[in-house]
Amino acid sequence: MNRRIFLFGALAAASCGKDHRPRLNVWNWSTYIDPEMVKAFERQRSVRIRYGTYESNEEMLAKAVTGNSGWDIVFPTHSRLAPMWRNGLLATLDHKRLPSLHNLEARFQSPEWDPSLRQGVPYMWNATGIVYNKAQVSAPARWADLWSPALSGRLTMLDDPEDVLGICLLKLGYPFSSINEAQLGKAKVEALAQKKLLRAYLNADVRDQLVSGDVLAAQLWSTTAAQAVHGGAKLGFIYPQEGFPLYCDCAAILRESPRQELAHEFLDYLLQPGVAAANAKVAETATANAAARVLLPSDDVLYPPLQAMQRGIWPPALDSAAQRLRDRIWTEIKSG
Amino acid sequence: MKLRLYATLALLFLHAPLLVLIVFSFNSGKFTAWEGFSLRWYAAAARDSQLIDGLWNSLLIAFASAALATLTGTLAAYGMWRKAAPVLSAGLYVSLITPEIVTGVSLLALFQWSFRFLHLQLGMHTVIAAHVAFSIAYVSIVVSARLRGYDRSQEEAAMDLGATEWRAFFRVTVPYLAPAIAAAALLALAVSFDDYVITSLVAGVDSETLPMVIYSMARKGVSPVVNAVSSCVVVIFGALVLVSERLQRR
The missing domain is CATH 3.40.190.10 (Periplasmic binding protein-like II)
Incomplete structure (x- = not known):
């Protein structure tokens, strides 16, 4: 029986391999991205993105902690970054490959949980x-x-x-x-x-x-x-x-990822004002991207006034x- | 008369949630308050590539694992019946009553351990393997029940008339078991299709199933798109059950 399953698995694996574009595996919260933006990235860089969703930080951590999950990019809540970092699960962000980081709102360029922004790029909050x-x-x-x-x-x-x-x-x-x-x-x-x-x-x-x-x-x-x-x-x-x-979900690259360069490219893509605005619209939540926020209608519920903040x-x-x-x-x- | 009323109430209790689900899948509003008839959620579901991929993965996994589990489970049941192996059949019940989370975690541990020298990752193959593992018990139990009323002398008669053991099995035993095998296959299909706990533990990058996609939507509140997809699933599986009923009656 084992052999049969094995053969089947090999067959399934082989059938997945027919697409030769480089691929990137992105694991995010549900309805947290505009599918059109994913497609646009696939076209621009001629890569293939496998986009999956999870329901809780715990579900994501359970897989990421094995160091062999297959995912390249995940979106932990800010408080989970430090423990993941300590366990060696996260790659250090390379700021040279993220030229659009300056689009982030000032408070997210040096957040208190990750002052030098090495662990994850603030995404939505x-x-x-x-x-x-x-x-x-x-x-x-x-x-x-x-x-x-x-x-x-x-x-x-x-x-x-x-x-x-x-x-x-x-x-x-x-x-x-x-x-x-x-x-x-x-x-x-x-x-x-x-x-x-x-x-x-x-x-x-x-x-x-x-x-x-x-x-x-x-x-x-x-x-x-x-x-x-x-x-x-x-x-x-x-x-x-x-x-x-307040809770901020951050885009982080797993250290296990063999595609660090492409992963950085994708994170930089998410930082583009137009992309970030489209994603925030679909997610119906607050974006950490200042350049995107000016493109969005103002919203008193999602964005607390400065005093309240x-x-x-x-x-x-x-x-x-x-x-x-x-x-x-x-x-x-x-x-x- | 009283019995009929009782049966109607029982059926209503069983199926009212499904009816509500189907009705609201045609609602034009976003919330659970009726606003008017519309097909917008069906259109939205058809455009949602993640849902469609999940549905496709679920169907692929369900059919592959049901086929494998029906084959192995039927043979297992036959073997245990021939050898009258009480310990083995008790073992089947153990795997049936093991909490899903325990089965899932133990399978995950097994996979992770074996990946150290197999250089594989979690994915479609591990999900199918896991589904076969837990479906075998269901299949065997259904087939065993049918075998209990089967008389070995029928097979022996066939062999007396010159059939080989294989031929006797395929021409006499299998046709007798056919309704049970069909029912077992459908059961395997259904348990595989709606499993969440085990699947989410052993799933990898390429094997997100429909229940996983739906479950991941829960944090933001389930969208009516899910009602639309679920209604389609109910209709498909309802049709499958009707077909199998027809087949069994023949």
Whole structure:
């Protein structure tokens, strides 16, 4: 039986080999690129791009960590770059081959998680804030407003330990990414108190319930919120006073890639203003590319005003002990 | 009368989600609120090359692995029946009840270990191998059930009349088993087509399946394009089941 499978595998491999153009394997989040831009790159450089999508950083890491995944370019969230870098999974970016890096917004040219921009090129970013129904509730200003009994049964929080624990900590005046056990204990009490008011812990699925008016307020990612806000004019989005988390997905080249040169070419291509703008339009999220942003319509949901941006927090990666502690508390909250 | 009502309710409970899915695949709006009839999501699905590639990969993997698993599984069931091997058939149940994630991780470990000297990468071949591995148990169990009602003396009679053992197997046993083999093949096709957990673990660069594409859309909220594709899948598999029913009745 093994031999048969083997022969079949060889056959499948052989049938894939008939296209002789050089190829590049790009693994990205779903709907994070304009397919036309991929095709245009294929035509320009006469290469073939195998474009795949993943659902979570963990799914991507599980493959990348083997060092034999076959992918050349992946898009980890900023906090995952450092651990990947430490494990030797990422190639160092060669700035000589990325002449268009200057198109990035100033804050992304030297971000706090990777000041010399060696690990990954900031690509798209989003924040967590509050969506609310303008017609039925007054505008919230703080995370603390999500503990209002008026929202009882018509409020949702994200189904995500980092975001939920983080804002409970912010409400108490502690750091978003605290790993202090006493502070996390207090955050858990807050979360349990709020849980009585919640309809559910929901991620992107809450979008339709917001549009239909069943849910009046929700903790939500700006990207999903923008879809809902553009789908129904009666919704608003705010960046809370206590601060809010920001996440940036970065284009990184895996060290295992035998096609470093072509991979750099593709990253530079993604930095072209027209390409970056087309991709941001499809992804419906905020681009890190300043030159592209001027080509896009302004958007108060996706791009916080400068003042609000100063309250933004880029959460760092947590070590595994802290992660386990947080996961345990999260389980206690959800089952409590 | 009561029985009929009960059956109707049970069927409705089973299939209502599919009906909702199909209805909303024709919705002109983006959200789950009815806005009007439209085929825009079908058109969008037809243009989405990633979905089409995923569908194509899924079909290729499902047919290849179902063919291989049906062949091996049927022979395995026949062998175990001939030798009356209780330990082996119990082994089949073990592979059936092993949680998918365990099967997936162990297959991945096996592949990664073997790649050290085979110089291969995860891809179509590993997905097909994995699907054959877990489909064999389904096939064998279905075929075994049919074999339980089979009398060996029929084969012996054929051999008394001059047939070789092979000939007796192909002319007497296989026709008797045909409905079970067809059912087993369809089952293998279906379990292969909708597997996500094992597939996502052993898939490589060239083997993104439809369930993987759909699953990766979840973070942004599933688009109605998925409803359209899923409706097509339901119709295709529904048709397959009807065809196999017809075949079995003959």
